[in-house]
Amino acid sequence: MKDRLVSGSYCAVLLANFLLYFGFFLLMPVLPFYLVEEFGVSKGMTGVILSSYTVAALTVRPFSGYLLDSFRRKPLYLASFLVFTLIFAGYIVTGSILMFVMLRIVHGLAFGTVTVAGNTIVIDITPSSRRGEAVGYYGLANNIAMALGPMIGLFLHDYYSFDVIFWGALACCTLGFISALTVRTPYKPQLKKDSKISLDRFILIKGIPLGADLLLLSIPYGINTTYVAMYAKSIGIASGSGLFFTCMAAGLAISRLFSGRQVDKGRITQVIMMGMYIAVFSFLGLYLCEWLMQVSATAGKILFYSMAAVLGVGFGSMFPAFNTMFVNLGQNSQRGTATSTYLTSWDVGIGLGLVLGGLIGQAGSFSYAYLAGTVLCVISLVIFRYVNIPHFERNRVR
Numbered sequence: 001m002k003d004r005l006v007s008g009s010y011c012a013v014l015l016a017n018f019l020l021y022f023g024f025f026l027l028m029p030v031l032p033f034y035l036v037e038e039f040g041v042s043k044g045m046t047g048v049i050l051s052s053y054t055v056a057a058l059t060v061r062p063f064s065g066y067l068l069d070s071f072r073r074k075p076l077y078l079a080s081f082l083v084f085t086l087i088f089a090g091y092i093v094t095g096s097i098l099m100f101v102m103l104r105i106v107h108g109l110a111f112g113t114v115t116v117a118g119n120t121i122v123i124d125i126t127p128s129s130r131r132g133e134a135v136g137y138y139g140l141a142n143n144i145a146m147a148l149g150p151m152i153g154l155f156l157h158d159y160y161s162f163d164v165i166f167w168g169a170l171a172c173c174t175l176g177f178i179s180a181l182t183v184r185t186p187y188k189p190q191l192k193k194d195s196k197i198s199l200d201r202f203i204l205i206k207g208i209p210l211g212a213d214l215l216l217l218s219i220p221y222g223i224n225t226t227y228v229a230m231y232a233k234s235i236g237i238a239s240g241s242g243l244f245f246t247c248m249a250a251g252l253a254i255s256r257l258f259s260g261r262q263v264d265k266g267r268i269t270q271v272i273m274m275g276m277y278i279a280v281f282s283f284l285g286l287y288l289c290e291w292l293m294q295v296s297a298t299a300g301k302i303l304f305y306s307m308a309a310v311l312g313v314g315f316g317s318m319f320p321a322f323n324t325m326f327v328n329l330g331q332n333s334q335r336g337t338a339t340s341t342y343l344t345s346w347d348v349g350i351g352l353g354l355v356l357g358g359l360i361g362q363a364g365s366f367s368y369a370y371l372a373g374t375v376l377c378v379i380s381l382v383i384f385r386y387v388n389i390p391h392f393e394r395n396r397v398r
Contacts, residue, residue, distance in 0.1 A: 005130045005137075009184045013125070016183070017118055018141035019176030020081065023088065023169035024111070025149025029229045029245070030157045030165060038162065039097045047358020050226065052101055054351035056108025057115075058344045062202035064113040065340025068120050073336070074185045077121060080113035081177050088170035092163050112347070119339045121185055123327060129264065131327070136260025136320040140253055143316065147249030154229060204341040206329045206395045210388050211345030214322055216380035217276070218346045220283055220373025221315060222353025223360075231366035235290045237301060244308045251312020252319075259317040263324050269389050271321040276381040278314030282307045283377055287370035328396050 031050060035041040041049065067076055087107040094100045119138070126134035156165045228244055255275075262271050285307040293300030323342055330338035360369040 005126060005134055007125065008182070009125050010122070010134070012179050012182045013118060013122060014138060014141045016081070016176045016180040017138060018145050019172045019179065020084065020114065020118075021142045021145035022149045023085075023173040023176070025145050025245075026153040026156075026165060026169045026172070028153070028225060029150045030153045030162070032226065032230060033157060034162050035097075035100075039100075041097065042362065044358050044362040047226075047355045047361075049097070049101055049104070050358075051351045051354040053104045053108035053111070054222075054347050054354060056105040057112030058347035058351065060109045060112040061116060061340040061344035061347065062337075064116045065120075065337040066202050068117055068336030068340075069334060072185075073117055073121055073124070074183065077114060077117035077183075078177070078180060080110045080117060081173075081180050084110035084114050085170065085173035085177050088166050088173060091166045092170075112343070116336065116340045116343055119323070119343070120336045121183065123335055123339070124186055125184075132263030132268075132320050132324050133260035135323050136256045136263070139316070139319050140256040143249045143252035143256065143312070145249075146252065147246045150229075150245035151243065202337065202340075203344075204326060204330050204334060204338045206391075207326045207338060207341045209391050210322070210325060210329070211341055213380050213384050213388050214342070214345040215349040215352075216376045216383070217279065217315075217318070218349025219353040219356065219376055220279075220370070222350035223357035223369045223373060224283075224286070224311070224353075226354055227357045227361060227366055227369065230361060231369075232304070234366055235293045235300070236297060237293075237304060243305060247305045247308035248312040251309040251314075252316035253312075255313045255316030256320070260320045263321050268321050268325055268328075269384075269392065272318050272325075272384060273381070275314045275316075275318035275321070276377060276384065278310060278317070280374055280377045280381065282311035282314055283370050283373040285310070287367050287374060290365060290367040325392060329392070331397060 032046050035046045035049060064076070064080075084107065087103055087110065090103045091100070094103060119135075122134055122138045123131060152168075153165055156168065225245075232238075232244065259271050259275075285303055289300050289304045289307070292303055323339070326338040326342040327335060356372070357366070357369045360366065360372070
């Protein structure tokens with residue numbers, strides 16, 4: 001018989017994760033419009049400003065991983081969740097671009113901590129025999145939030161003020177915090193005082209090659225999630241870009257239902273390779289949408305939304321597999337560090353994608369950003385096949 005996966009705490013952390021990411025995705029596609037419409041910021045500078053959030057998150061990741069491995073995890077999880085929630089209230093009263101940047105930095109610090117804590121707690125409260133499945137369903141909560149958040153956020157942007165969106169995000173994350181309060185975590189002894197503090201306590205050294213590979217994949221992903229609405233408008237899809245996120249999230253959700261189980265059966269590297277091939281295909285398809293829209297608007301829209309679903313399948317397959325690979329490279333006492341290294345790699349790429357996408361959009365067409373993403377995915381695939389698979393087999397702990 002399978003070990004039991006579903007519990008009250010697992011359901012509570014899933015709900016908390018969904019509501020946290022719903023608030024996050026509610027803002028993501030509208031913030032570029034907010035900066036342009038409210039402060040008159042250029043496209044290139046928009047990417048730089050928005051990347052401050054990601055830079056802050058990745059800066060705090062290694063330290064949060066160390067703290068989570070050294071002390072009780074739930075208090076840090078709740079404290080960072082609360083700060084993340086309260087920052088939405090700050091957006092409502094901000095009156096200058098400087099204040100907005102400061103709030104984004106603090107928001108990024110809180111996000112970097114709460115996401116590492118949430119991922120680590122999920123691993124703690126679920127059986128190891130079903131870890132890939134548990135992480136997959138945990139990520140599915142993100143995907144559902146991605147399906148609803150951007151679509152609702154863009155709808156609210158069309159009909160209501162930005163303050164309404166900020167209030168909505170604040171309310172959702174408040175409910176998420178309440179749900180997080182009910183999560184019960186197992187007892188974890190604190191790190192002994194005489195334990196040596198080394199670099200491996202902050203960064204999983206054995207996970208660096210894998211992290212570099214993941215970084216290359218996250219750059220085009222960051223470009224896509226932040227600028228796809230602007231890209232859609234530039235090629236003639238004036239409305240309905242929220243549907244893109246819905247299709248993408250549907251693909252993510254579908255892939256989560258089977259990829260986690262495949263990971264638990266030991267097919268970690270095979271799942272990632274499949275996801276990489278799909279990612280290459282989907283970014284290339286999105287690049288071709290601009291050309292196809294000039295030939296046939298209907299065909300261009302079909303390709304646009306189809307590639308959203310395919311992209312979701314590719315990345316949805318890879319997420320739980322990558323997370324499991326990082327955890328399997330570290331000891332049990334390094335779960336927080338392994339998770340923070342995994343998420344730090346992702347955040348670095350997302351931040352670079354924010355900047356690169358804005359610069360490409362200002363210099364020319366956003367379609368070239370998807371072409372660059374295709375190239376990066378091909379490079380990542382080659383590195384994973386010939387470098388990271390052998391590295392993983394040599395250094396895996398379990």
